Amino acid sequence: MSKNKDNWKIWEVFIRSRNGLSHKHVGSLHAPDAEVALKNARDVYTRRSEGISIWVVPSEAITASSPDEKEPLFTPADDKVYRHPTFYDIPDEVGHM
Amino acid sequence: MTTEMNLEQKFQDYVDAENKIEPKDWMPDRYRKTLIRQISQHAHSEVVGMLPEANWITRAPSLRRKVALLAKVQDEAGHGLYLYSAAETLGADRQDMVEDLLSGKAKYSSIFNYPTPTWADIGAIGWLVDGAAIANQVMLCRTSYGPYSRAMVRICKEESFHQRQGYEIMMTLARGTEKQKQMAQEALNRWWWPSLMMFGPTDDESPNSAQSMKWKIKRKSNDQLRQEFIDKTVPQAEFLGLQVPDPDLKWNEERGHYNFGTIDWEEFYNVINGNGKCNKQRMDARNKAHDEGEWVREAANAYALKEQKRKEQVAA
Amino acid sequence: MQKELLEYTLRLGDNALILGQRLGEWCGYGPVLEQDIALSNIALDQLGQARMLMQYAARLKGEEYTEDKMAFFRDVTEYHNVLMLELPNDHWGFTIMRQFLFDTFNYYQYTQLLQSQDDHIKSVAQKAIKEITYHAQWSAEWVIRLGDGTEESHQKMQTALDELWQWTGEMLTPDAVDEKMREAGIGADLNKVKEEWQQKVAEILEIATLKKPEDDWMQEGGKQGEHSEHLGYILAEMQHLPRMYPEAEW
Numbered sequence: 001m002s003k004n005k006d007n008w009k010i011w012e013v014f015i016r017s018r019n020g021l022s023h024k025h026v027g028s029l030h031a032p033d034a035e036v037a038l039k040n041a042r043d044v045y046t047r048r049s050e051g052i053s054i055w056v057v058p059s060e061a062i063t064a065s066s067p068d069e070k071e072p073l074f075t076p077a078d079d080k081v082y083r084h085p086t087f088y089d090i091p092d093e094v095g096h097m
Numbered sequence: 098m099t100t101e102m103n104l105e106q107k108f109q110d111y112v113d114a115e116n117k118i119e120p121k122d123w124m125p126d127r128y129r130k131t132l133i134r135q136i137s138q139h140a141h142s143e144v145v146g147m148l149p150e151a152n153w154i155t156r157a158p159s160l161r162r163k164v165a166l167l168a169k170v171q172d173e174a175g176h177g178l179y180l181y182s183a184a185e186t187l188g189a190d191r192q193d194m195v196e197d198l199l200s201g202k203a204k205y206s207s208i209f210n211y212p213t214p215t216w217a218d219i220g221a222i223g224w225l226v227d228g229a230a231i232a233n234q235v236m237l238c239r240t241s242y243g244p245y246s247r248a249m250v251r252i253c254k255e256e257s258f259h260q261r262q263g264y265e266i267m268m269t270l271a272r273g274t275e276k277q278k279q280m281a282q283e284a285l286n287r288w289w290w291p292s293l294m295m296f297g298p299t300d301d302e303s304p305n306s307a308q309s310m311k312w313k314i315k316r317k318s319n320d321q322l323r324q325e326f327i328d329k330t331v332p333q334a335e336f337l338g339l340q341v342p343d344p345d346l347k348w349n350e351e352r353g354h355y356n357f358g359t360i361d362w363e364e365f366y367n368v369i370n371g372n373g374k375c376n377k378q379r380m381d382a383r384n385k386a387h388d389e390g391e392w393v394r395e396a397a398n399a400y401a402l403k404e405q406k407r408k409e410q411v412a413a
Numbered sequence: 414m415q416k417e418l419l420e421y422t423l424r425l426g427d428n429a430l431i432l433g434q435r436l437g438e439w440c441g442y443g444p445v446l447e448q449d450i451a452l453s454n455i456a457l458d459q460l461g462q463a464r465m466l467m468q469y470a471a472r473l474k475g476e477e478y479t480e481d482k483m484a485f486f487r488d489v490t491e492y493h494n495v496l497m498l499e500l501p502n503d504h505w506g507f508t509i510m511r512q513f514l515f516d517t518f519n520y521y522q523y524t525q526l527l528q529s530q531d532d533h534i535k536s537v538a539q540k541a542i543k544e545i546t547y548h549a550q551w552s553a554e555w556v557i558r559l560g561d562g563t564e565e566s567h568q569k570m571q572t573a574l575d576e577l578w579q580w581t582g583e584m585l586t587p588d589a590v591d592e593k594m595r596e597a598g599i600g601a602d603l604n605k606v607k608e609e610w611q612q613k614v615a616e617i618l619e620i621a622t623l624k625k626p627e628d629d630w631m632q633e634g635g636k637q638g639e640h641s642e643h644l645g646y647i648l649a650e651m652q653h654l655p656r657m658y659p660e661a662e663w
Contacts, residue, residue, distance in 0.1 A: 006394035007192045008445070010185065027248070028182040029447055030191065032397035032558070033404065039551055040447040043454050044175055047168075048255070066121055144446070151441035155434060155647075158654040158663035159481045160467065163437070164460045170440050171453035178446045216654055216663075266663075274661050382442065390444020392569065393505050396562025403561065 010059040011037040013044075015051035023055050031056075112313050117243040120186040128312055131305070132242055133187050135314065137194040140180035141205035143173045145198075145379050149213045150222060158216060165262050166219060172255050179248040186244045199384050207365065208291050210373030217270055217277075217284035223263015225285075225292040225330065231256055232326045233296070241313040264333065271337040278338075285334065286342045293357075294365045296323040302362075327355050414597070418531065419473045420493060421594045423483075424636055425534070426466030427494035430484060432515065433459035434647055435502055444505055451551065455512070458544040462537065469533045485655040489644050496635035497580035499643045503573070506559050506566065510573040513552035517613050518584050520549040521606040530598035553617045560621025567622065574618070575626050582631025585610060590636070 008030035014023035026045050031037035037056040045051070105125055111118075118124055147170050154170065157163035181191045197203035208226055213219060234256065237249040270281035297303060297319040309315040317325075327346075334341050345358035368376070436456035443449030467480035474483070497515065502508045523545050526538035559566045585607040587595065594600025618625050634640065655663070 004192060005398060006391050007190075008394060008398065008447075010182075027179055027251070028185065029178060030445065031447065032394075033401040035554060036397065036558070039554070040451065043451040044178060044447060047172070047175065047450075047454070064121055147441040154437040154440055155650050156654060158485075158661075160430075160460065160464050160484055162663060164457060164464070167437055167440060167453060167457055167460065171450055171457070174441075174446050174450045174453070178450070181446075269663060274658065276658060277661055386442045386444070390448075390505065392563070392565050393444040393448070393559065396559050396566030399566075400558040400562045 008032045011041070011056045012059050012062060013037075013041040014055040014057070015041075015045060016053040017051050023053065028059060109311070112241050115313075116241075117246060118241055119243045127308075128314075129187050131309060131312070132245065132314060133184050133189045135309075136180055136184040136187075136245055137189065137197070138204050138206075140177045140184065140194065141198045141203055142209065143177035143180060145205045145209045145383060146226075147173045147177075148379050148382055149209055149211070149375070150219060152213050153216060153219050156216070157219075162266070165258075169223070169259050169262055172259070176252045176255070179251060180245075183242075183244040183248040187242075195387065199380070199387055201380065204369070206295060207368045207373065208295050209379060210368050210376045211287065211291055212374050215280050215284060217267070217280040218287065220263050220266030220270060220281065221284035221288040223259055223261075224267050224333070225263075225288045226295065227256065227259045227263060228330060229292045229295040229326050231260060232322050232329075236316045236322065239313075239316050245314075267337055267339075271339060281337070282339050285339050289342050290360065290364075291368075293323055293327070293360055294362075296320075296326070298362070298365075324354050327357055331355055414593070415473065417590050417593045418599065419470060420590050421600055422466055422470045422473060422534070424493040424495075424590075425537075426463050426470055426483070427492050428498055428515075428519075429459045429466060430463035431492070431494040431644070431647060432498045433457075433463055434651055435498065436508070436512075438502055439505075439508065448505075452508075455548050455551070458541075458548065462541045462544070465537045465540070469537070472533075481655065485652045486659075489640050489648060490638040492640065492644060492648070493636050493638060494644075495580070495584045496632055496641055497577065497584070499635070499641060499647060500577075500580065501643060504569065506569045507573040507577070509552055509555045509559060510570060511577055512548070513556045513617070514577060514581050514614065515584070516545060516549040516552045517617075518581075518606065518610050519545050521609040521613075522601045522603075525601035525606065528598075529600070534599060556617055556623075557621045560618070560623045570621070571623055574623055578626040578628075579630055579632050582628075583633040583635060586631070586633065588636060 009032070010028050011031055011034075012028050013026050015026050016023045029037065029040050029044055031040050034056060038054055041054045041056050046054070104123055108118075108123065108125060108128075118128075150166060150170050150173075154163065154167050157166050181194060184194060185191060194203065198205065213222065231253065234249050234253050238246060238253055240246045240249065267281055267285075270277040272278075297306075300306060300318045300320045303319055306315060306318060310318065331341060331346065343358045345356065347356050348354075349356045367373075371377075433456050436452055436459065440449065440453050440456070443452055463484070464480055467483040470483050471478035471480055495515075497511060500511065520542075523538050523542050526534055527542060529535040529538060556570065560570045561567070585603055587603040591600055591603055595602050615625055655661075
């Protein structure tokens with residue numbers, strides 16, 4: 001949790017750009033609660049109408065896999081934390097999101 | 098000890114193979130620290146960089162220019178936010194970073210300590226300052242740290258209209274009345290040299306650069322980027338019919354590059370050290386915004402806490 | 414009729430422009446990046462609406478007029494925005510409270526304008542209503558958070574509300590131009606807007622734990638071109654460059 005009274009917690013933002021495609025992680029932001037986080041996500045991450053559906057998740061609620069203790073450096077395919085863009089199956093022709 | 102060395106070597110091999118480092122991957126402590134410093138400085142620069150341009154939002158001379166400028170300055174807030182987010186994946190806290198900026202401990206790009214006295218400065222910033230920033234940012238799209246690289250890809254995509262916006266302003270002025278043309282020339286005179294300084298000290302004066310290049314945080318040296326920017330920008334100035342304020346500027350057929358005059362590094366360090374026209378003004382503005390916003394940030398947290406308790410009571 | 418239609422269009426357009434101008438002053442100075450961006454979005458929407466309406470007003474006025482001529486070459490008494498929007502921004506909470514009071518009005522007004530018999534106004538409304546719906550939700554959410562936040566924020570919001578209240582009557586009270594436009598099926602029925610506004614505002618203020626002020630003296634005049642001292646400074650700042658070089662293109 002925040003150490004200061006005026007520090008808002010962090011939320012991860014996922015956006016679905018059009019029907020039929022999965023939500024994709026686009027970044028994070030700060031907000032005091034879920035409703036504000038959603039509106040902030042709209043204002044911050046869809047300024048160019050990039051999305052039609054938004055998810056926000058408190059960052060602290062996400063559990064990410066850890067790289068193998070013995071092989072700390074990257075046995076690639078085993079390291080799909082949520083930040084990895086290829087975790088979400090989006091065709092190339094959609095372009096960068 | 099040996100394990101640590103092995104790790105560092107493995108890390109280097111991994112980076113050399115053009116892999117991206119992700120937040121939970123092992124990384125040398127200095128890599129993490131270098132990144133936090135660089136990314137947060139970059140974020141601070143976006144946020145402080147809003148101010149010289151925001152100076153003209155209420156005075157933009159047409160409605161079309163007004164919305165374009167407002168959208169651009171708003172984008173910079175967004176870019177600051179993306180960058181703070183990238184630094185947060187390394188374990189830095191936004192509030193700490195902001196406090197370092199406000200206390201003067203953290204640096205931001207010195208260019209934003211120059212004033213924007215006329216409308217033409219808005220054109221010159223878009224064209225030159227954003228042009229220089231984009232050169233740097235395009236390189237950083239390929240930086241070795243994943244979240245930084247992804248933030249940069251997003252930023253570069255959004256920045257594409259910024260430079261065009263600025264250049265279009267310059268073009269309109271350069272083709273306008275005598276007075277407007279003069280305005281444009283004077284703005285170019287003001288912003289040319291500071292823009293070249295944005296790439297940082299020359300390579301032989303830039304001790305940290307080598308390590309950053311080795312880790313592929315940086316992919317090109319300061320001097321390389323500066324030369325590319327000059328080569329690209331001089332023809333653009335010629336197209337405008339404006340004079341680049343450097344008597345030594347000359348195409349060098351042999352090198353395939355422009356030769357250019359000596360940069361006044363004394364001015365550079367002078368402005369970094371607080372003596373720019375606007376250093377104090379910019380920091381005062383950031384501090385004021387932060388202090389006067391405290392009650393708003395606090396209230397929103399207090400409300401969130403109350404709501405949470407109310408929900409728990411209903412559930413119980 | 415043409416005269417009233419022009420004035421009505423300018424009322425809508427000047428509200429959007431002057432509010433957009435005021436909100437633009439916040440850009441770079443908001444309490445946190447996320448809120449800075451949010452308010453700039455609203456400013457951009459307002460300015461976008463202002464442009465459409467200025468273009469229409471210019472058309473109504475004649476060939477030699479443009480959106481910029483309408484915005485930059487009218488003086489204080491030729492502006493028709495409501496007075497509340499020209500008040501200085503004051504602190505963030507004051508700006509948010511004003512936004513809420515205006516957005517709520519604007520939402521009900523533009524909902525009616527979706528049915529306007531005037532094609533231009535109707536098409537502006539069709540585009541604007543999506544934006545305004547969002548603005549009204551956003552500012553209501555923030556009035557609730559700041560009203561029911563801390564002791565300090567509650568005080569600030571209550572004071573802002575008390576100060577702003579006297580400026581709300583004007584937008585809800587029809588004059589001859591409003592009546593004529595309503596009768597022609599072009600403009601909104603402000604009496605109906607007022608009812609809906611009062612209900613919504615009361616509802617949100619209650620959730621926000623704020624006390625609705627008693628209706629007392631209401632300021633008016635902005636719609637007719639009788640302004641406070643603030644508008645002159647807004648225009649001086651906004652218009653100075655085009656007026657200094659009237660022959661120039663920008």
